[in-house]
Amino acid sequence: GAGFSPKEFIPTKEDYAKIYEEIAKRLEENEDYDDGSYGPVLVRLAWHASGTYDVETKTGGSNGATMRFQPESDHGANAGLKAARDFLEPIKAKFPWITYSDLWTLAGVCAFQQMGGPVIPWRPGRADGDISACTPDGRLPDASKEQKHLRAIFGRMGFNDQEIVALSGAHALGRCHTDRSGYDGPWTHSPTMVTNNFYEILLDEKWNWKKWGGPAQYEDKSKSRMMLPTDMALVKDREFKKYVEKYAKDQEAWFKDFSDVIAKLFELGVPFKQEEKWTFKVVDA
Numbered sequence: 001g002a003g004f005s006p007k008e009f010i011p012t013k014e015d016y017a018k019i020y021e022e023i024a025k026r027l028e029e030n031e032d033y034d035d036g037s038y039g040p041v042l043v044r045l046a047w048h049a050s051g052t053y054d055v056e057t058k059t060g061g062s063n064g065a066t067m068r069f070q071p072e073s074d075h076g077a078n079a080g081l082k083a084a085r086d087f088l089e090p091i092k093a094k095f096p097w098i099t100y101s102d103l104w105t106l107a108g109v110c111a112f113q114q115m116g117g118p119v120i121p122w123r124p125g126r127a128d129g130d131i132s133a134c135t136p137d138g139r140l141p142d143a144s145k146e147q148k149h150l151r152a153i154f155g156r157m158g159f160n161d162q163e164i165v166a167l168s169g170a171h172a173l174g175r176c177h178t179d180r181s182g183y184d185g186p187w188t189h190s191p192t193m194v195t196n197n198f199y200e201i202l203l204d205e206k207w208n209w210k211k212w213g214g215p216a217q218y219e220d221k222s223k224s225r226m227m228l229p230t231d232m233a234l235v236k237d238r239e240f241k242k243y244v245e246k247y248a249k250d251q252e253a254w255f256k257d258f259s260d261v262i263a264k265l266f267e268l269g270v271p272f273k274q275e276e277k278w279t280f281k282v283v284d285a
C-alpha cells in the first residue's frame, strides 16, 4: 500500500479544533504574562499580519505570514510581537501541518473568544510565503495621526467608516508598552476581557494630554487609562462618532459587527479553496 505520508494528510475541522483547544490551554497555563494573558498580544499579531493588505495591488494580508522575516519583523509597528510568535512555536511544533499564516489568525480567533468575545467564523487556506513577499514599512496605522490617516490606511485595506470604528474597539484589550510602541498604559480597567468599554469611556471620561517625556497621548483623570491620538479621532470626527455612540450603548451590536469585520480582516487577500467557514467552541477553564 501507499502507507502514511504527511503529504496525504488532509486535516478536518476536528484537527483544527484540536489546535484551537491547545492554544486555549496554553493561554491558561501562561497567566503570569503582562496583565495576566497572552490573549491581547495574540490578537495584535493576527491583526498586524492581516492589516498590511492593499486592495489595489492585492499584496500583503495574512496569507504568507511574512512577519517571520526581517525586515517585516523589525517594522516599528511590529515591536513586541515576537512574544506572540514565540508563544505559538510549541503549537506549531506539535501540529507541523498547519501553516504559520493559518495558525496566527486561528490564534487571534481563539484568544478573542477565550477572553469573552463573540464567536468569529474562520477557515483554513493560507499558505506561508517567502521573504520576497514581505510588505514595505508604513502599511499599519501610525498612532500619532488622526481621522484622515485612519481613512487612508483602512481604506487601503477596503474598510469603511463603520468598519474602522468597529475594529477599533479591540483596544478594550491589552496595553501600550514603553519598550514597544513608546506609549504607556492600558485603555480600560479590564484589559483581558472583551467588552464595549473602550467606546463607553471614550465618550464618558474626560481625556487630557499626559504630561510626560514620551509620545503625545491622552490620560483619564485617574491617570490609570490612556487613549492614543488615533483613538480620540474616533470622537473628534462626526461620522466616526455616530458609531462610537452606537457601540457604547449596545454591546451586542458591537459584538456582531466586530465578528463580521475581524473575520473579513483575517481573510483579506487569501485565495481560499474552501467555501465553508467554521466556528469553534469556547474552551471552559
Ligand code: CCH
Residues within 6 Å of the ligand: 040, 041, 043, 044, 047, 080, 141, 142, 143, 144, 150, 167, 168, 170, 171, 173, 174, 175, 176, 177, 178, 180, 181, 182, 183, 228, 230, 262
Ligand atoms: Fe492597536 N495598538 N492600533 N489595534 N492593539 C496597540 C496595541 C493593541 C493602533 C496602535 C496600537 C487596532 C488598531 C490600532 C490591539 C488591537 C488592534 C498599541 C500598543 C498601539 C500603539 C503596542 C505596544 O506598545 O505593545 C492604531 C494606531 C490603530 C489604528 O486604528 C486594531 C484594528 C486592532 C484589532 C482589531 C491590541 C489587542 C493591542 C494590545 C496588545 C498588547 O500587547 O497588549
